[in-house]
Amino acid sequence: MIMGEKVKLSRPKGFFETFERRPGAVKKNMHYCPGCGHGILHKLIAEAMADFGILDRTTIISPVGCSVFAYYYFDCFGVQVPHGRSAAAATGLVRANPGGIVIGYQGDGDLAAIGFNNFIQAANRGENYCVFFVNNAIYGMTGGQMAPTSLIGQKTTTSPYGRSALNEGYPLKVSEMVAQLEAPVYVERVSLTTTRNIMKARQAVRKAIQNNIEKKGFSLVEVLSGCPVNLKMTTKQMDEFIDTRMTEYFPLGVYKDESAVRTTITRPEPVYDAEKVREAMYPARIGEGVADDYRCGSAIFDRELRIKIAGFGGQGVLSLGLILAAMGKQRNFNVSWLPSYGPEMRGGTANCAIIVNRGTIGSPIVDSNCDLLIILNKPSMEKYLPELGENGILLYDGSTIEEAPEVKPGQSVFALNGADIAEAFGNLKCANSVMLGALAAVLKNGYLNECDAADIDKLVPDALSECFHGKEKIVKLNVEAYQLGQQKMAEKLSGK
Ligand SMILES: Cc1ncc(C[n+]2csc(CCOP(=O)(O)OP(=O)(O)O)c2C)c(N)n1
Ligand code: SF4
Ligand SMILES: [Mg+2]
Incomplete structure (x- = not known):
């Protein structure tokens, strides 16, 4: 930037101009707390989607958690699923529409607790989509309960004396586990604490989406992210916590990358027959003891x-x-x-x-x-x-x-x-x-x-x-x- 030039703040093109889906008067800002990692990650994803020119064929699956309203922000298709069901919906979406791009966005409660089996099975099948996994070591939305990724000793509302390995087991190392599977193509853990880390996260987001575009299979980017509100920290303390305590247990880095050698995965193209779908969805019902098509003919019906x-x-x-x-x-x-x-x-x-x-x-x-x-x-x-x-x-x-x-x-x-x-x-x-x-x-x-x-x-x-x-x-x-x-x-x- 040239000295004296005005800094021009703009939002990535992958976002809506104004967030009209947000109820209430505030239409320009996100609902996330100050210092929250979700907003930064959203920006990286929005920017990548716009740069790749895929907004008109991408579906982001919003989870249950603080990012439940992700669809307020991204100017692409959106599906909101029940808690933990992202991978099931993603499987349906990519199998039914192999040309589409599907992005799963999940918190640690959503992915590593209630939705873990869904998630690990989809990874193991090598479904053609990518997952951005926000590991903030806590259940953010519900007020700070212990997550599968909460650290040993970490105090949460449901582990007030600190997580103990004996009582609650060890924090789940999701990236390490997924990298052990045959099918996934790319697994990386990043963080959002410094400009350098954010730039690394930006590259990881792009690589995962690129793999998705090229249909190379399942990619996972785990993002160590801050929830200063629930961890009762300032944003500075939060970054320090991530850079020291979290990265000590969850080291940053690439856990698996076969992007360069993988070829496109193609699965059988589904055949869409509208009549068959209708038949399956609306089978004729014949109530017992009642006329099967009863019409008295009142205009109200x-x-x-x-x-x-x-x-x-x-x-x-x-x-x-x-x-x-x-x-x-x-x-x-x-x-x-x-x-x-x-x-x-x-x-x-x-x-x-x-x-x-x-x-x-x-x-x-x-x-x-x-x-x-x-x-x-x-x-x-x-x-x-x-x-x-x-x-x-x-x-x-x-x-x-x-x-x-x-x-x-x-x-x-x-x-x-x-x-x-x-x-x-x-x-x-x-x-x-x-x-x-x-x-x-x-x-x-x-x-x-x-x-x-x-x-x-x-x-x-x-x-x-x-x-x-x-x-x-x-x-x-x-x-x-x-x-x-x-x-x-x-x-x-x-x-x-
Ligand atoms: C089936 C079901 N069980 C429980 C809940 C309550 N609930 C809402 S969000 C949440 C945890 C979200 O935590 P996480 O996935 O880590 O997301 P974060 O808010 O931290 O980003 C829970 C348990 C729910 N909405 N639905
Ligand atoms: S509660 Fe935590 S995860 Fe949720 S918006 Fe606030 S800082 Fe972010
Ligand atoms: Mg969480």
Whole structure:
């Protein structure tokens, strides 16, 4: 750089210009803590992808861990997988689309604990993809539990007296293990502590991606990375810890490199037959004891029905969704049920999305254009009312939500004190069945024709039986609660 020239800060082309997928106002910065290694590694990967010109055919597999939101940043394809399942998804991706580039990005908890068997088997098969393994010696995202790579003596929230070899075993040397396998082509361990180390890491990232482009098999780059927040260190102390303690146990260097002598691995090209995929995904279902294609013809079922139920964990939100899904299934609709709840089930917020459709369901997510919203607590009302679609129906529990919400013209609102009624009935747990009854009354009042209106009462006991695994007493109790809810709502609707 010429003296006096202005330093021009720019982000690698492999990133989006602004991170629009990030919720909230901050669209320019990453979510990582100061001093975290993830951001540096992201930059090296983004820069390499852009330089190789592979953004339009690369898929990055985001793990569960602090880098769960990697797809906010990279301007390529992205898949987010359950904890530790990166290698399984990568195998599917590269086998189904051998021309694509696949990058696995995994933390030490994700790769070396919950996903280790997936990972080591994929390495042993020599799958055609590369893995960037962030070894920060801790579970970062969940607040500092011991990882398989935590060092002997290292204090973590789950090894408060320090990791002991006798109790927790020795830290896993992943690179050394992978290098022992026949199939992998390239294995290197790098760190991100100094400019020199970062430049070495940059070369390693490029080599792994180059191998991937040339289809030479499985490459692994292990990156010793800082998590100053959980290790309770300054960034300087963190770098020192990596340069001394970590590199002493996990020496940096190339553990295996056959890149120069390996030839391209080709596996049989998959044949994609759309009809066969459809057959496999949507086998004809014939419910026992019910007509296999039952149509009463109410207009409400002519198109996809998008339903959301929300409340506190413990209010029966998820089971109410399951009951509705079971009802749809019994009448040979395609249905999806997608639960979503906080880390704790009881007391936390919970919601589920149900889709009922005669045709194919594209996505199980309901976050807009909701046809039916059932709300059981106040915070959920504030959160989900904006998702109610044009002409949508809102049904809520007036025992917990006192103030009637304002809805848009065309939308309809119904309320019943489900929890109060269930309590008076003698079992608060049945509040969801009371609300199911309320829903039946609402639907019978203008949304269902006579045939469907009669059918809904026949369906409920079977659906309850399916959801409560045939436990007769519970089913009977909930059928009664359902009937009570229906009666109370019908009275309300008729102005009694
Ligand atoms: C199946 C499952 N089990 C446990 C968790 C909780 N969990 C979330 S992240 C995480 C550990 C992540 O640690 P690591 O892979 O080292 O990533 P880091 O955050 O350190 O980058 C765990 C155990 C989960 N989300 N899913
Ligand atoms: S907790 Fe640790 S790994 Fe996670 S973003 Fe912060 S510094 Fe990085
Ligand atoms: Mg970690």
